[in-house]
Amino acid sequence: MDLQTTTYLFVGASFALYIGIAIWARAGSTSEFYAAGGNVHPLANGMATAADWMSAASFISMAGLISNMGYGGGLFLMGWTGGYVLLAMLLAPYLRKFGKFTVPQFIGDRFYSKTASTVAVACLLTASLTYIIGQMTGVGVAFSRFLGVTNEMGIYIGMAIVFAYAVFGGMKGITYTQVAQYCVLIAAYLVPAIFISLHLTGNPIPQLGLGSNLVGQDVSLLSKLDQVVTELGFGKYTTSVPANSTLNMFVYTMSLMIGTAGLPHVIMRFFTVPTVKDARTSAGWALIFIALLYTTAPAVAAMAKMNLIGTVNAGALTNADAFAPESALVYEDRPAWMKRWETTGLLKFEDKNGDGRIQYYNDKSKDEAFNAKAEAAGWKGSELNVNADIIVLANPEIALLPDWVIALVAAGGLAAALSTAAGLLMAISSAVSHDLIKNVFNPGISDKNELLSGKISMAVAIVIAGYLGLNPPGFAAGTVALAFGIAASSLFPAIMMGIFSKKMNKEGAIAGMLAGLFITLFYVFAHKGLFFIKGTDFVDMIGGPNSFFGITPEAFGAIGALVNFAVAFAVDKVTAPPPDHIQHMVESVRVPRGSTVVTGAH
Template sequence: MDQYTLNLLFVGATFALYIGIAIWARAGSTSEFYAANRGIHPVTNGMATAADWMSAASFISMAGLIAFTGYDNSSFLMGWTGGYVLLALLLAPYLRKFGKFTVPEFIGDRFYSPTARMVAVVCLIVASVTYVIGQMTGVGVAFSRFLEVSNFWGLMIGAAVVFCYAVLGGMKGVTYTQVAQYIVLITAYTIPAVFISLQLTGNPIPALGLFSDHTASGVPLLERLDQVVQDLGFAEYTAAQGSTLNMVLFTLSLMIGTAGLPHVIIRFFTVPRVADARWSAGWALVFIALLYLTAPAVGAMARLNLIDTVYPNGTAEEPIAYDERPEWMRNWEITGLLTFNDANDDGLIQWYNDGSASFADTAEARGWEGSELTVNRDILVLANPEIANLPGWVIALVAAGGLAAALSTAAGLLLAISGAISHDLIKGQLNPNISEKGELMWARIAMAGAIVVATYLGLNPPGFAAQTVALAFGLAAASIFPALMMGIFSKRVNNKGAVWGMLAGLIVTLLYIFLHKGWFFIPGTASFDDADPLLGPIKSTSFGAIGALINFGVAYIVSNATEEPPQEIVDLVESIRVPRGAGAAAADH
């Protein structure tokens, strides 16, 4: 059976499964649509949360970013996992105890202000739409290769599938669909990693193989990787190269952004009790760790395999001829995500760091006139099985896994957006007397509209999938996370402080991102990699942490300069923090 047919079978079977689950678990009420009727078991919810969390950024893009940068991009791993600990300890149980459907609803009630609720809706939509762009980018990358369609039609197909199971099933359908998607994506990620780890190190556990000896050379794998990348003028893989300050701020931005992402938070509204919210977070960390412990090995091994493809004789002086390139390179060239430009017309593929001053003399002596191979970082995980010559069914499984990762998170984000529009905007402000049937209809209309917008923006993303997602984390960190933390742990912050804090954090962060990327002046000319930071070494993907500090500062200054919150709000904050949620008494909340 040819590879294209295998891809169709695997992807088609998983899509049929997702849509079938959505029809079986179709939401019939607003409680089922928003919170799955609060009847999801903690283990099931933990698995669904892991799938919701491990997006295209985790599955498709993260290992690629680690592979091309090395140690510095380990901050993705530290920030995303560390943020989940913050979410589990500081937010999830208290928000579940409050007993609302959406994040803006909590903010509106806690800060006794419709304005605060509306500002939270705006913050949620800005962060979620930015996040979903990254997912649709991943969908386009996966479809363009494995189903041999254009990026445009890949996005159209992915949007249609999400529409079917998310609009029909709501939170109830999405939860059970995400359980299936987790099983697909974790299987698709680990099986090729095990094969490749065995090939390169003889160790079947990728996380251990990363620190084992490279079979062909007899030296430790990471030492071998350091050697080959430096031979090509690239920075040492295992050493820090960038600004420590920027790395710390980026990690912090990812951490608090994780704890402030509404599509993850609403997952904890689906369990019966407060104690179940804690258990859900614990199980989610277990399921997430299975992929995150494997990702560094996938990145390092993929980088080494890629270099060995271009320099098959083991020396940087003998690159492969373009006419002799392997089949996997030909396949990815069709997508436009891998390109070759023969700068010196010698018919050989020279791939090296042509920006390295220390390597310039070496390149000139070899007759090289510029690096000739361009590899999109988002393709590395998807291409990894082909690079390693794994069986066709493994390649098809990876295709299905990449799509599962992107679609699962896209569905969660779209649920958060639709809930904010239908429940917080329409029911909360415009039409408080709307019927449950009418609210459910508007929830589905809002989700359909969000899918259209996300698909359109996904055609022209601002960066690689993980980088686009990092911007969303920064926006959530600067706007939503501080409001939630102050709402739970501060009795003094009032409605005015919350509103001005959220606006300050969101606006300042957006301005920094737009200025850094050059969107105000020459759209499309700047990128994450070539734009100079505006504030010392701090890049736009790291600014969310500073935006959060501005949010906290403005909120406390304004609150202390204005009236204290009403006594009933002080009592409400106190009741949220009373530690009685682990028992049956919390079931009523």
């Protein structure tokens, strides 16, 4: 059986499983549609939370980013895992104690204002729609490579699959589908990692293999990788900080951390368990399930880097002369995996010096001695461009693993993208149908009609998500990080103040959310050149790219959060305090004992 047929079988079987689960677990009430009936077992919810949280960015992109950036890529590991711990410890139990379906509903009731709820919906939609661009793009990449269809057709197929199990199943169908998707994606991540670790280091545990010696050599994998990358003009893999600045790395990490804690589609998962204790338990299970992938990612990144360099520049890997012409791979002799990925446009070769060989090195190195050697060897610039998004998906092919492993990775990548897309669509649907239609525009709507409006909202959201995936806006670069920044600057401070500051009033919360959202979007759009005044790019008026202490737009969410807090507390000081019953409600929410729902009533 050839690779294409094997891939069709694995992906097709996984899709049949998802749709079968959705038919079995279809939602019959608003409670099942929004919160899976509130009776999901903590273990199952932990698994579903892990799948919901680990998006295409985690499965497909993170190891690739670490592989390209080395030590500096650790900011994604620290930010996302730290943010989940923050969510599990500081937010999840208290929100479950409140007993509502959605984040905007919590904000609306806590700040006794439909306006606050509506602003929260706007923030949620902005973050979720931005985030979903990355998921649909990931779906298109995986489909185009593994199923031999166009990127556009891949997105259409992904939309159809999500529609089949999300619209009819609601949160109930999504929950149990995500349990299956977690099993698929974690197997797809661990199996090739174990194979490759065993091959390179003799250790079947990738986390330990990362620090082990290479097979037949008295040198560790990381030490060898440091030697190899520096020989090709890159910074040391284990110590290099991103080019922007250490400050930007810190702020970027903080933005990802508090953005993770403010993501509405993840927070919603904790409304699906019966009690506050179950919310804590499911958070613990989710952390274990997440750790399986996140502790493996650095090993996958390093081993993929080693295998890639070994493929295109054997001289650097074998201690031969990396600059010798015969060290570089002849383009016409490139392996089959390179040919397959070239068709996607995510791997590109340009023969700059006309020698027919692939020179892969850092042509922007500041090391004059290295540049002199490269020039003497006749190198005219790095000729291989490898998109970070292909590292995980291509890793089994680079390592020449069996076809069934490659097919499993394809199914895993699609599972990661689809699971998070479904969670985001659920958050968008509930915000529109429950927080806008029911709570603002039509409070008397029946459960049946609310359920119908939820399904219609979900269908419309899928169409919009597909459109954005097919036609990403001009600022779509780094959309996942940008989505975290939007959540960090708008929703996270409001949730934190809603739980831990009984004196915070509605005026402060509303002003803070708007200020945080506005300043973050302003900074992002300005840096993307989307504002123009008198024919001059507006970015010039704030000092050029990264003018605010070298902070990149994707990292600015943490600064936006500080603005949110500052504006909220400033407005709170000059306006009336919240009513006494709201303050009593906040006190009761902060003591998460039992599962009694607090209502804020006198």
